[in-house]
Amino acid sequence: MKRSTLFFAQLVFTLLVCAFMLVPVLLSLLAGLTRNYFVGVSGGLTLDWLVQVWQAYSPTVWLSLQLAVSCAVCVCVIGVPAAYALVRMNNRFSRAFEELMVLPVAMPGLASALALLLTYGQFGELRRSWLFILVGHVLFTLPFLVRPVMAVMQRQQLPTLEEAAASLGAGPIKRFFSVVVPNCRAGILAGVLMVVTLSLGEFNLTWMLHTPMTKTLPVGLADSYASARLEVASAYTLIFLLMIVPLLIALQAISARLSRGERR
Amino acid sequence: MTTVRFNALSVSSRRDILHRLRPTAAWALAPAAAVLLAFWLLPLAQLVVLGGQHRDGGDSGYWQVLNSAQYLGSLAQTCVLAAVVTGAALLVGGISGVFLARQQFFGRSALVALLTFPLAFPGVVVGFLVILLAGRQGLFAALGMELAGERWVFAYSLMGLFLGYLYFSIPRVILTVMAACESLDRSLEEAARSLGAGHWRVVCDVIVPGLAPALVSCGAICFATSMGAFGTAFTLGTRLNVTPVAIYNVFTNYANFTVAAALSVILGAVTWAVLLLARRLAGQSGTVL
Amino acid sequence: MSGTTIRLQGCRKAFTDGTVAVDNLNLTIEAGETLVILGPSGCGKTTTLRMIAGFERPDTGQVFFGDSNVTRLPIERRDVGMVFQNYALFPNLNVAGNIIYGLKIRGLSPAERNKRCAELLELVGLQDHGQRHIHELSGGQRQRVALARALAPRPRVLLLDEPLAALDAQLRERLRSELDQLLRSLRITSVFVTHDQGEAMALGDRILVMDRGRVAQLATPRDIYQQPANAFVASFVGNLNAFPVIEPTAHGLKVSGGELPWKGIQAPTTVYCRPEHLRVMDDGGHLRGRLVGQFFQGAQSRLLVDVGGA
Numbered sequence: 001m002k003r004s005t006l007f008f009a010q011l012v013f014t015l016l017v018c019a020f021m022l023v024p025v026l027l028s029l030l031a032g033l034t035r036n037y038f039v040g041v042s043g044g045l046t047l048d049w050l051v052q053v054w055q056a057y058s059p060t061v062w063l064s065l066q067l068a069v070s071c072a073v074c075v076c077v078i079g080v081p082a083a084y085a086l087v088r089m090n091n092r093f094s095r096a097f098e099e100l101m102v103l104p105v106a107m108p109g110l111a112s113a114l115a116l117l118l119t120y121g122q123f124g125e126l127r128r129s130w131l132f133i134l135v136g137h138v139l140f141t142l143p144f145l146v147r148p149v150m151a152v153m154q155r156q157q158l159p160t161l162e163e164a165a166a167s168l169g170a171g172p173i174k175r176f177f178s179v180v181v182p183n184c185r186a187g188i189l190a191g192v193l194m195v196v197t198l199s200l201g202e203f204n205l206t207w208m209l210h211t212p213m214t215k216t217l218p219v220g221l222a223d224s225y226a227s228a229r230l231e232v233a234s235a236y237t238l239i240f241l242l243m244i245v246p247l248l249i250a251l252q253a254i255s256a257r258l259s260r261g262e263r264r
Numbered sequence: 265m266t267t268v269r270f271n272a273l274s275v276s277s278r279r280d281i282l283h284r285l286r287p288t289a290a291w292a293l294a295p296a297a298a299v300l301l302a303f304w305l306l307p308l309a310q311l312v313v314l315g316g317q318h319r320d321g322g323d324s325g326y327w328q329v330l331n332s333a334q335y336l337g338s339l340a341q342t343c344v345l346a347a348v349v350t351g352a353a354l355l356v357g358g359i360s361g362v363f364l365a366r367q368q369f370f371g372r373s374a375l376v377a378l379l380t381f382p383l384a385f386p387g388v389v390v391g392f393l394v395i396l397l398a399g400r401q402g403l404f405a406a407l408g409m410e411l412a413g414e415r416w417v418f419a420y421s422l423m424g425l426f427l428g429y430l431y432f433s434i435p436r437v438i439l440t441v442m443a444a445c446e447s448l449d450r451s452l453e454e455a456a457r458s459l460g461a462g463h464w465r466v467v468c469d470v471i472v473p474g475l476a477p478a479l480v481s482c483g484a485i486c487f488a489t490s491m492g493a494f495g496t497a498f499t500l501g502t503r504l505n506v507t508p509v510a511i512y513n514v515f516t517n518y519a520n521f522t523v524a525a526a527l528s529v530i531l532g533a534v535t536w537a538v539l540l541l542a543r544r545l546a547g548q549s550g551t552v553l
Numbered sequence: 554m555s556g557t558t559i560r561l562q563g564c565r566k567a568f569t570d571g572t573v574a575v576d577n578l579n580l581t582i583e584a585g586e587t588l589v590i591l592g593p594s595g596c597g598k599t600t601t602l603r604m605i606a607g608f609e610r611p612d613t614g615q616v617f618f619g620d621s622n623v624t625r626l627p628i629e630r631r632d633v634g635m636v637f638q639n640y641a642l643f644p645n646l647n648v649a650g651n652i653i654y655g656l657k658i659r660g661l662s663p664a665e666r667n668k669r670c671a672e673l674l675e676l677v678g679l680q681d682h683g684q685r686h687i688h689e690l691s692g693g694q695r696q697r698v699a700l701a702r703a704l705a706p707r708p709r710v711l712l713l714d715e716p717l718a719a720l721d722a723q724l725r726e727r728l729r730s731e732l733d734q735l736l737r738s739l740r741i742t743s744v745f746v747t748h749d750q751g752e753a754m755a756l757g758d759r760i761l762v763m764d765r766g767r768v769a770q771l772a773t774p775r776d777i778y779q780q781p782a783n784a785f786v787a788s789f790v791g792n793l794n795a796f797p798v799i800e801p802t803a804h805g806l807k808v809s810g811g812e813l814p815w816k817g818i819q820a821p822t823t824v825y826c827r828p829e830h831l832r833v834m835d836d837g838g839h840l841r842g843r844l845v846g847q848f849f850q851g852a853q854s855r856l857l858v859d860v861g862g863a
Contacts, residue, residue: 010363017360018375021382024393027403078299081292088289104304106539108492110508111528115307118314118521135303160641163608166628167635168655182645201386203495222388225499230401237389248381
């Protein structure tokens with residue numbers, strides 16, 4: 001098939017865009033693995049920086065993972081029933097509620113963090129605990145679970161399935177767990193992956209809410225960018241990318257499956 | 265007559281089913297409602313009130329902000345920067361997005377995957393990537409040395425911020441445009457072509473109007489994220505005069521909670537207004553987020 | 554399975570926008586009987602079924618199963634089995650999982666469940682399909698699984714909401730006769746909603762024809778066809794010719810196209826007759842007309858004759 005010049009012009013443009021997205025990432029990978037970034041690759045490759053980063057910053061990695069998992073659990077517990085309610089109600093009130101739920105994402109994270117800090121910062125116990133950051137993450141990530149779950153719920157013929165379950169003797173709670181939840185698994189999974197990814201990388205809120213004892217990975221990254229040498233910062237970034245890229249690949253696979261299901 | 269009646273019946277019966285299940289459904293909303301009320305609405309109200317308080321017998325926070333050339337300047341600069349980033353991202357992402365959605369070639373899906381990964385990179389990391397690209401030891405500095413004998417360093421200026429914001433806006437635009445392209449009716453293009461429209465005419469008359477709602481709502485989100493992006497600016501240096509950094513400085517360096525709250529409220533209000541406006545323009549296309 | 558009598562007393566259901574779906578419905582469905590509710594879309598037949606099922610609560614009136622008043626009982630406590638138009642099989646469970654669902658809720662032991670499941674699979678002729686996924690089944694198979702699932706917990710009443718509507722014509726015919734045999738052998742009280750008169754005729758012990766929320770006629774299929782209560786029932790069930798009477802004459806009624814013999818006292822305004830009760834004659838008939846169309850339908854032919862008039 002003969003391609004037009006326009007095709008190639010667009011291809012080159014897209015490849016340039018891709019280079020803009022990719023080259024810095026590759027640079028960071030390289031910097032994290034070279035002995036000395038100024039000398040370049042000819043100076044030799046090393047894993048020393050990674051080891052050094054791990055020794056200095058591994059608590060931030062664990063705290064971030066702990067936060068991400070807890071956040072996903074919390075968001076599931078409050079988000080899935082909320083999505084169900086919003087799909088079911090579908091009136092002016094539910095639409096207003098949806099709006100309210102998206103607001104923490106639309107608002108600058110700094111403003112939300114400030115609001116939380118000024119209201120609850122005086123409770124020292126909570127302020128010092130990692131739960132304070134968790135609250136911020138839950139607020140910020142909630143719509144990212146509720147939206148895909150709602151989309152899946154709207155697509156399934158859930159009302160009829162629920163009626164079928166009711167005709168077989170299932171009460172409301174049994175219906176929710178045996179019919180609604182299993183038939184939204186794909187949406188929930190996509191939402192959870194998104195929530196974990198976002199929680200791992202959340203900085204705007206976290207920077208304001210963290211204390212020296214509750215440093216997350218992105219907070220540690222910001223620290224290292226400000227103070228550590230370039231190779232250490234790069235190695236640290238490399239660790240972060242290693243954590244987040246598998247999640248993103250899984251997310252893409254699931255959303256591809258979901259959109260195929262939509263077309264079917 | 266009969267058909268009208270029948271339609272009315274079927275619609276009302278559906279509404280009635282919903283009516284019957286509402287009490288149970290409302291209970292399922294309770295946990296989310298409680299969390300939002302306690303940790304979002306209440307603090308937000310507190311913030312709004314605090315911004316209006318008078319500190320040390322001076323003016324209220326809002327008045328201080330609105331009377332200060334420095335704060336207003338930073339707000340204007342943030343808005344302009346966000347608008348420019350949005351425009352550039354829409355242009356770049358739009359071209360690539362239409363291309364990727366409409367052409368089939370080897371390596372296309374890999375390209376799409378690579379282009380959409382950075383969507384989830386946090387602002388701090390993006391800031392660092394900009395430093396690697398255009399910082400003192402960056403790629404452009406080395407390139408400048410080779411070509412012109414001087415280091416090209418622009419990471420720590422508004423240009424660096426622009427690059428950073430562009431970096432996390434482009435993937436979002438590409439994703440949205442690709443999704444919108446897929447839902448676009450191809451027969452419209454074919455019809456235009458059959459009527460003798462050339463390539464550019466098709467683009468202007470069919471594709472751009474078809475994508476417009478998606479572009480508007482996606483643009484609004486890019487604008488909103490650029491307004492609030494603190495991480496990138498923080499990494500690139502706190503000297504940059506954009507509002508998130510200003511809020512941070514006022515809060516941590518001067519402990520001036522009133523002004524910090526007022527600035528936050530104003531920044532949030534502007535962002536929200538733009539999102540609402542976009543919603544009005546784009547209709548309920550539902551691509552917000 | 555022994556049947557339960559279902560009684561609806563003065564049931565009325567209006568929707569929030571004021572349209573009345575069902576008005577003052579009195580109905581007794583005998584134990585073990587198959588009642589077919591027949592009518593055009595929007596006549597209230599589905600609402601009636603949903604009131605019996607417990608999905609809708611009547612605004613006024615009561616629903617009885619046997620002697621117990623179930624008006625305020627939600628569907629999950631009414632002990633009914635229901636087959637839905639689009640089957641509503643749970644896509645997350647396999648065939649056996651779907652059939653067992655209701656048994657699990659009733660707290661049967663795994664051994665009992667599996668035994669009952671095997672019984673039902675055999676009943677609907679799907680012995681080897683227990684482990685299949687729903688999306689692997691054909692439309693007819695899904696229909697059978699839906700039936701098996703509804704029957705598994707031995708419900709007091711079986712409700713079927715246009716269960717054959719989504720199938721193609723040939724399969725529909727076959728499943729109809731299977732369903733007929735099954736319902737007769739089970740002697741379970743069943744209510745079957747359809748807009749297809751052929752289905753209604755074949756399956757119903759009695760047929761309830763509904764029109765705009767009210768009972769048009771409740772009778773056996775034979776009576777419905779041969780002695781329809783009014784023009785609506787007559788035209789909805791089977792084909793019908795209508796001859797408006799222009800004026801009574803000395804020995805009959807003048808209609809467009811000729812004169813019909815009539816000996817009654819008060820002349821009707823319209824004369825109806827079934828197509829099969831008309832005979833085509835070479836000469837000397839009561840009516841004359843011009844043949845404008847002829848449609849061959851296999852065992853019979855349909856003739857379109859213009860006798861003048863409106």
